[in-house]
Amino acid sequence: MTIRPIVRYPDRRLAMPARPVTAFDDGLRALAADLLDTMRAAPGIGITAPHIGVPLRVVVLELDAKAGPQTYVNPEIAWASPEMIMHREGSVSMPGVNDEVQRHARVRINYRDLDGIPQTEESEALRAVCHQHEIDQLDGVFWIQRLSRLKRERLVKKYEKMSRGS
Template structure:
């Protein structure tokens, strides 16, 4: 396991759709372990392979340490509730800034585990927000694209200023 460098906004790789995983082997397990270690070091509660420059559809979430980390390979949203919620979001690729984003309150996803077995999961609240946020990233949609143009421009300026002063 190793901590990998995180791709920072506005790197163009964050706007590219990730490819499906087809090989469920030791290299996938190594990638998942690196993602987990990198996410914890960031720190964050979710990370995708594109966040470390690997264009594959892999997500690792760890919302609470006591519950442990969960891995989602090739996740897809199969259903979303009509009810919406607002939640404050950010990204390991754009540390230090966040904003309120509107998301579905509940979602159902299908995905594969690291052995390639098909799974389904229904989630609500924070986990549902995370599923939508990370699947957006796998589709090449960085979270700030869900903001109004004005909010997005303000957030980018704030991030650029913070980056210059760091």
């Protein structure tokens, strides 16, 4: 288990779609463990393999310490509710800034666990937001692309200013 360097916005690797995982082996388990350690150190509640420069469809979420972490391999949204919610989002790749993003209130995802066994999960509220946010990242859609142009430009300027330390 290792804390890996996080790819920072505007690195173009964050805009590249990730490849499906085909090998469900010890390498995948090690990647998931590194993602968990890296996410906790960031700190964050969700992370994808592309956040650490690995172009594979792997997500780790930990929304509740009691429930523990969950790893999603090759997740896809199978259904999304017509109801929408607003939720404040940010990214481990763009620390220190966040904004309200509109997402589906509920989703159903299909994914594989670390053993390659197909799974389905229905979620709502924060977990549904996280599923959509992280699957977007796997598709090469960075969360700020969900903002209006004006909000996105303001947020990027704020982030750049923070990154310069001014």
